[in-house]
Amino acid sequence: MDSAKRPRTLDSFFSPPPTKKAKSSNQDSTQEANTPRSTHPTYPFAVPHLPSEITEILNFAPATEGRVINNKPDLDLLYYQPYIPKEISRDLFDFLRSELFFYRVKYSIKRGPVETQINTPRFTTVFGIDETAKFDDQGGVVDVTSGKPVSKDAYKCRPRPVPECLDLLRRLTENATGCKWNFVLVNYYASGDDSISYHSDDERFLGSLPAIASFTLGAQRDFLMKHKPTERNDESETKPMKLPLGSGDMVLMKGKTQSCWLHSIPKRKGGEVGKGRINITFRQAMVKGGTENYYRYNVGDGGVFKWDDAKREMVPWEKK
Ligand SMILES: O=C(O)CCC(=O)C(=O)O
Numbered sequence: 001m002d003s004a005k006r007p008r009t010l011d012s013f014f015s016p017p018p019t020k021k022a023k024s025s026n027q028d029s030t031q032e033a034n035t036p037r038s039t040h041p042t043y044p045f046a047v048p049h050l051p052s053e054i055t056e057i058l059n060f061a062p063a064t065e066g067r068v069i070n071n072k073p074d075l076d077l078l079y080y081q082p083y084i085p086k087e088i089s090r091d092l093f094d095f096l097r098s099e100l101f102f103y104r105v106k107y108s109i110k111r112g113p114v115e116t117q118i119n120t121p122r123f124t125t126v127f128g129i130d131e132t133a134k135f136d137d138q139g140g141v142v143d144v145t146s147g148k149p150v151s152k153d154a155y156k157c158r159p160r161p162v163p164e165c166l167d168l169l170r171r172l173t174e175n176a177t178g179c180k181w182n183f184v185l186v187n188y189y190a191s192g193d194d195s196i197s198y199h200s201d202d203e204r205f206l207g208s209l210p211a212i213a214s215f216t217l218g219a220q221r222d223f224l225m226k227h228k229p230t231e232r233n234d235e236s237e238t239k240p241m242k243l244p245l246g247s248g249d250m251v252l253m254k255g256k257t258q259s260c261w262l263h264s265i266p267k268r269k270g271g272e273v274g275k276g277r278i279n280i281t282f283r284q285a286m287v288k289g290g291t292e293n294y295y296r297y298n299v300g301d302g303g304v305f306k307w308d309d310a311k312r313e314m315v316p317w318e319k320k
């Protein structure tokens with residue numbers, strides 16, 4: 001690991017917290033206007049960079065050493081409890097919930113003659129582009145080798161660059177784990193009724209042994225894992241393993257985990273679930289089909305949602 005990339009001065013831990021000066025509303029709006037933001041023609045609105053109070057502490061991640069979990073067939077996990085330092089996980093959760101745009105994606109699947117409408121049971125958003133292309137300084141999509149603009153028809157979607165507030169966490173996690181990622185997927189589970197059913201992230205466009213980092217912020221939710229069905233009928237196929245993912249935790253899933261195991265966040269009642277939970281995953285898509293898949297299922301073609309702090313819920317957002 002390159003320690004030069006992750007300054008680890010202890011000063012910010014021991015210096016007194018920044019004093020909260022009383023601000024006039026005028027000063028507030030000036031500060032708001034001066035906040036650096038990530039923009040792009042595909043973004044419904046600009047996304048502010050993280051405040052320095054958060055970035056300074058984020059440099060201390062991972063807050064704990066990852067625990068290896070590989071005591072079951074084909075399982076290969078590194079579980080950080082937590083990864084994000086405790087003193088910023090609440091603020092990072094509040095920031096991302098308030099500042100990102102989300103979608104509630106609907107799509108239809110056809111199995112033979114029957115077409116079924118699917119309402120994705122959570123809020124989602126996605127950023128990134130596969131290995132064949134990148135964004136130039138103007139935000140244009142260019143071929144990764146020639147640097148020439150990629151035709152609009154090359155993708156059935158409009159790829160979006162990762163905003164700086166998520167890209168910082170992506171870069172820091174790359175440096176700490178030695179992995180490489182070009183996609184950021186974000187889920188928001190507003191309540192215990194929001195969920196993700198058993199699946200594996202084993203699409204061909206991720207390659208054969210993908211490493212996926214999965215972060216939790218906000219409410220604790222159970223993460224269930226079970227082995228895919230085999231002829232061995234191992235106990236791991238019927239008795240799911242439960243990781244109680246709490247705020248700031250990260251699970252690095254690697255090796256044969258995706259090809260052999262399924263995972264889910266089931267619906268839940270009670271506990272913390274009503275506070276809402278954000279999940280962030282970093283992934284590496286190799287080909288254009290991967291980019292199209294991620295935008296189809298995480299942005300889709302419906303409306304934008306944004307957090308309403310007064311109503312304490314996601315509300316449809318419209319350009320004013
Ligand atoms: O929310 C989580 O922890 C899991 C999300 C997930 O499995 C996915 O987005 O593929």
Ligand SMILES: [Fe+2]
Nearest residue numbers: 199200201263
């Ligand atoms: Fe998944």
